Amino acid sequence: MLRVAIIGAGPSGLACALELQRLGIKPVIFERYHRIGLPVERVDILMHLAWRPVKDQLAYLTRCCHLPVTSLGPLRTIVMHSHSHRSVIQARCLGYFVHRGRSPLSLENQLAARLTVPFILQTIADPLALAREFDWVVAATGDSKPARQLGLWQEFSNVAIRGATVLGQFDPHTSHMFWDTRYAGHGYGLLTPFDRGRACMLLAVGDIQSREMDDYWELFLESEKLHYPIVETHDQEFHCGRATRHQLGNILLVGNSGGFVSSLLGLGLFSGMISGVLAARAIAGKGDYERLIAPLIRRINELNELRFRLDRLDNHDLDRLVWALGMPGIKHLVYHSGLDVIPFVHGLISRLNKLPFTLKSPHPRRHQKKQG
Ligand SMILES: Cc1cc2nc3c(=O)[nH]c(=O)nc-3n(C[C@H](O)[C@H](O)[C@H](O)COP(=O)(O)OP(=O)(O)OC[C@H]3O[C@@H](n4cnc5c(N)ncnc54)[C@H](O)[C@@H]3O)c2cc1C
Numbered sequence: 001m002l003r004v005a006i007i008g009a010g011p012s013g014l015a016c017a018l019e020l021q022r023l024g025i026k027p028v029i030f031e032r033y034h035r036i037g038l039p040v041e042r043v044d045i046l047m048h049l050a051w052r053p054v055k056d057q058l059a060y061l062t063r064c065c066h067l068p069v070t071s072l073g074p075l076r077t078i079v080m081h082s083h084s085h086r087s088v089i090q091a092r093c094l095g096y097f098v099h100r101g102r103s104p105l106s107l108e109n110q111l112a113a114r115l116t117v118p119f120i121l122q123t124i125a126d127p128l129a130l131a132r133e134f135d136w137v138v139a140a141t142g143d144s145k146p147a148r149q150l151g152l153w154q155e156f157s158n159v160a161i162r163g164a165t166v167l168g169q170f171d172p173h174t175s176h177m178f179w180d181t182r183y184a185g186h187g188y189g190l191l192t193p194f195d196r197g198r199a200c201m202l203l204a205v206g207d208i209q210s211r212e213m214d215d216y217w218e219l220f221l222e223s224e225k226l227h228y229p230i231v232e233t234h235d236q237e238f239h240c241g242r243a244t245r246h247q248l249g250n251i252l253l254v255g256n257s258g259g260f261v262s263s264l265l266g267l268g269l270f271s272g273m274i275s276g277v278l279a280a281r282a283i284a285g286k287g288d289y290e291r292l293i294a295p296l297i298r299r300i301n302e303l304n305e306l307r308f309r310l311d312r313l314d315n316h317d318l319d320r321l322v323w324a325l326g327m328p329g330i331k332h333l334v335y336h337s338g339l340d341v342i343p344f345v346h347g348l349i350s351r352l353n354k355l356p357f358t359l360k361s362p363h364p365r366r367h368q369k370k371q372g
Contacts, residue, residue, distance in 0.1 A: 004028070004283060005134040007125040009036050011269055012255025013140030014111035015067055016276030022066055023284040026117050027138070030125035037108040040234045041101035042163060043192040043200040045075060045175060048095045050267045050303060052340040057270050058096055065277045069110055071096035072194065076173035080322045081224065083180045083315040087326025089335050097175075097192060098269065107269075127251050136250050136283045139257045140276060146257050147243045155241040156263055156304070157206045159187060160213050162235050164201045165194075166228035172196055179318045183219040186311040188265065191226070201226065204266065206311075210235060238266065242304075247289045252279045260296065262303035264310070271296055302342050309349045320352045 002025050006013045009031035020027050033039065046057040054060045061067040075095040080087045099106045104113075112119075127146045130137045139146035147153035170193040178189030187204040194200060203220050205213065213235060221227065242259040246252065254260065254275040261268025275293055282289035313321065324330055330348070334341045 001025070002136065002283065003134045004136045004138065005030060005125070005130045006138045006140055007127060007130070007146070008032075008140035008142055008255070008257070009108065009112065009119065010038075010140060010142050010255060010272075011107055011111065012142075012257075012260070012272035012276040013138065014108060014115070014276070015065065015273035016138050016140060016254055016280045017115055017117055018067060018111060019065070019277045019280030020283065021115060021117060023280060023286075025280075025284060028134075029115075029117060029119045030123050030130075031119060031121050032124045034122045035102055036112045036119070037102035037106045038100050039102070040163065040232075041099075041103070041106075041165060041194075041200075043072065043194055044098045044100050044107075044269050045192060045267075046071070046096045046098055046270055047075070047265070047267055048093070049335065049341070050262065050264070051270055051299065052338070052342075054270075055338055056093070061270075061273065065274065067111070067273060067277070069098070069107060070105070072099050072105075073097055073172055075175055077171065077175070079174060079176045080325060081176060081178045081180075082318040082322040083182070085319045085322045087322050087331075089326065089331055091335050094335060097172075099194070131249065131251050134250070136252065138252050138254055138276070138279050138283075140255045140272075142256045144239045144241060144243075144257065144259075146251070147253055147259070150248045150251065150253075152243045152245050152248065152253070153239075153241055153259075154244055155239055157240045159204050159206045159238045159240055159266070160208050160210050160235070161202065161204045161238055162213050162217050162233060164233040165231040166199050166201050166226075167197060167231060168199065168228040170196060170199045178220070178224055179322065180220075180223060181315050181318070183216050183223055185216075186313075189220050189224065198231075199228070201228070204238070206240075210237065240266075242300075245290070246275075246293060247282075252282065252289055254279045258293075260293075260300065262300050263307040264303040267303070271300060306342060306346060306349070309346065313349070313352070317352050321349065324348060324352070 004027035176191040240263040255272035
């Protein structure tokens with residue numbers, strides 16, 4: 001029997017464990033915390049647009065990866081706010097809200113509940129040490145440490161993130177995205193609901209010192225009038241980058257550890273879980289890992305390229321972009337056609353200054369239901 005160690009009980013490591021279990025291999029999972037799930041509760045979005053031609057990511061995970069996952073609900077409305085403009089995009093299902101954290105309903109706990117393999121909790125594992133003991137080691141630590149340790153990490157940027165849980169009245173199917181270089185630089189702000197009474201607020205700003213975050217955060221809340229009671233806040237750093245290789249000897253890098261997260265909005269949940277499943281298949285002798293993940297890497301590179309283009313836009317350009325993405329024809333193509341529109345959005349960005357843009361907003365700048 002193959003001896004496989006998985007480091008990290010996040011979505012990517014657990015997806016890998018489930019696929020190994022399905023293929024008749026029982027891995028051991030090492031997790032540094034005493035419980036499964038992010039210590040801080042959060043809502044992540046599975047955004048359909050990013051991973052087309054996959055039309056529905058939950059359906060794909062169930063059908064092609066044997067990973068049935070329950071979401072908090074569908075994402076039906078995205079409200080995009082730029083400095084002076086606002087666009088509303090609506091569809092039956094633009095994606096899903098997924099619960100992260102330690103509740104039994106969190107993604108991590110849903111996956112863990114289906115496993116019958118041993119967990120070694122409260123243990124910080126080292127890939128190189130385990131590589132001597134096990135036939136295979138899957139590094140799924142959610143950070144770039146294993147890739148750095150192996151000399152395989154190429155850094156793009158260091159993003160400071162502040163998250164908060166807030167109380168108020170929210171539409172459980174609506175997410176707000178905020179693009180304004182004054183408080184986000186070339187990052188973004190996000191408001192995503194847990195339910196009607198609680199939401200998760202986030203500000204991600206690239207290449208600033210963590211201690212500068214207070215000023216950016218205050219400006220974000222003030223500019224967008226996000227005056228909700230805050231239950232808790234937390235800060236973290238996220239290293240955006242890529243792994244130059246994803247396998248070294250018997251060590252495989254999956255999820256964030258393998259750079260399976262696009263710097264465009266930090267979307268990495270879907271690709272991270274897929275990389276975990278593909279690592280399991282490679283371990284079970286069903287293909288070469290680098291080959292199996294090649295389409296995923298191509299897609300991430302395209303999304304990263306889009307990010308680099310967005311980085312060059314100022315607030316006026318972002319106003320134009322948000323306006324254009326809300327135009328009926330473009331909106332239909334981007335959100336409703338089901339086509340892979342990332343190349344189109346690339347083209348749109350390079351033609352921004354040719355658009356007949358007017359600053360007259362079709363909607364008032366509001367992002368919450370009236371407080372009761
Ligand atoms: C604030 C924020 C918001 C995000 N929002 C979205 C979103 O809306 N949509 C989306 O698609 N993606 C989003 N992402 C990215 C997404 O969350 C990640 O891509 C996803 O969590 C990757 O899963 P993972 O299993 O690779 O890592 P993680 O979820 O980070 O899990 C890693 C696990 O490994 C454990 N661990 C770490 N080191 C060790 C060690 N040495 N030994 C043992 N255990 C260890 C950790 O405790 C953790 O349990 C967001 C990321 C951040 C930071």
